[in-house]
Amino acid sequence: MTSRTAPFFGYNPAMSKFKSPLIMFFVSVLAIAVLALFGPEEQSLGANVRIVYLHGAWVLTAEIAFLAAALAGLAALITRRDVFHNWSAALGLTGIVFWVSYLPLSMLAMQTNWNGLFLAEPRFRLAMIFAVVGVLLQAGLWIMGNKLLTSAANIAYIVVLRAIFASASNVMHPPPSPIFNSGNYIIIGFFVALNVLAWVAAFFLARWFLTLKTDRA
Numbered sequence: 001m002t003s004r005t006a007p008f009f010g011y012n013p014a015m016s017k018f019k020s021p022l023i024m025f026f027v028s029v030l031a032i033a034v035l036a037l038f039g040p041e042e043q044s045l046g047a048n049v050r051i052v053y054l055h056g057a058w059v060l061t062a063e064i065a066f067l068a069a070a071l072a073g074l075a076a077l078i079t080r081r082d083v084f085h086n087w088s089a090a091l092g093l094t095g096i097v098f099w100v101s102y103l104p105l106s107m108l109a110m111q112t113n114w115n116g117l118f119l120a121e122p123r124f125r126l127a128m129i130f131a132v133v134g135v136l137l138q139a140g141l142w143i144m145g146n147k148l149l150t151s152a153a154n155i156a157y158i159v160v161l162r163a164i165f166a167s168a169s170n171v172m173h174p175p176p177s178p179i180f181n182s183g184n185y186i187i188i189g190f191f192v193a194l195n196v197l198a199w200v201a202a203f204f205l206a207r208w209f210l211t212l213k214t215d216r217a
Contacts, residue, residue, distance in 0.1 A: 021207035028201035032057075035194060040186050048112040053191055055105035056179065058098055059127075061198040065095030065206070066158040073151030085147035090209035092141070092154040094202050096134040103131055123165065130161055 032054070042049040069091035076084030106124060137157065141150045179191050 021204040021211070025201050025204040025208060028197060028204055032194065032197045032201065035197060039190055039194075040184075042187070048109075051105065051109045051112055053179075053194055055102060055109045057191065057194040057198045058102040058105055060195055061202050062095050062098035062102055063158070063161075064199065065091050065098060065202050066154070066161065069095055069154040070158045073154045076151045077148070077155075082147065085151050086210055086213045087206070088151045088154050089141070089147070089213050090206045092150065092157070093138055093209045094206040096131075096138050097205060098198075098202060099127070099134055100131050103127060126164060 036050050036054045039050040039053050041047050069088045072084045072091055073088035075081075076088055103124075106127070134157065137153060141153055144150075180188060
C-alpha cells in the first residue's frame with residue numbers, strides 16, 4: 001500500500017517547508033518583481049514600459065497554464081489516469097490565479113502609460129468576463145470534485161477563450177506583438193527572461209495546488 005507521503009511525480013508532500021512549492025512560488029514572484037525594476041526603457045513610454053512587460057508576461061503565463069490544463073485534461077480523458085486529471089485541475093487553478101492577478105497589472109499599465117483607465121477596451125472587457133467566469137468555474141469544479149468534469153471543463157475553457165479573443169477588436173493591443181517586432185534584442189531578451197521566470201512561478205503554484213488536490217483525495 002502506498003503511503004500518502006510517497007513521492008508524486010518527483011514531489012514529496014513531507015518535504016521541508018523551505019522547499020515548499022508555495023514558498024518557491026513567492027520567491028519566484030519576488031525575483032520577477034526585482035527583474036522588472038531593471039527592465040529596459042522604451043523611447044515612447046520610458047520607464048513606465050516595465051509594467052507593460054510584466055502584464056504581458058503575466059497574461060501569457062495564464063494562457064499557457066490554461067493550455068497545459070487542457071492538454072493534461074485531454075490526456076486524462078484518453079488514458080483515464082488520475083495523475084493527468086490532478087494536473088489538469090492544478091493547472092486550471094494556476095491559470096485563473098494568473099489571469100485574475102493580470103487584471104490589476106493591466107489597469108496599472110493603462111494608468112501609468114495613458115493617464116487613465118479604459119475599462120471599456122474590448123479585450124480588457126473580455127478579460128474581465130473570463131476572469132469572473134473562470135473563478136466561478138474553478139470554484140465549482142473544486143467543490144464538486146468530479147475529475148472527468150474538471151478535465152473536460154478545462155479543455156472547453158481555453159477553446160472558448162481563444163476563439164472569442166481571436167475575433168476581438170484590438171484597440172490598446174495592436175497586433176502583431178510590438179515587443180517581438182521591435183527589432184530591439186535587449187527588450188526581446190528581457191521579455192523572454194521575464195516570461196521564463198513567470199512560467200517557473202506558475203509551475204511551483206501548480207505543484208502546490210497539486211498537493212492540495214492529492215491530499216484532498
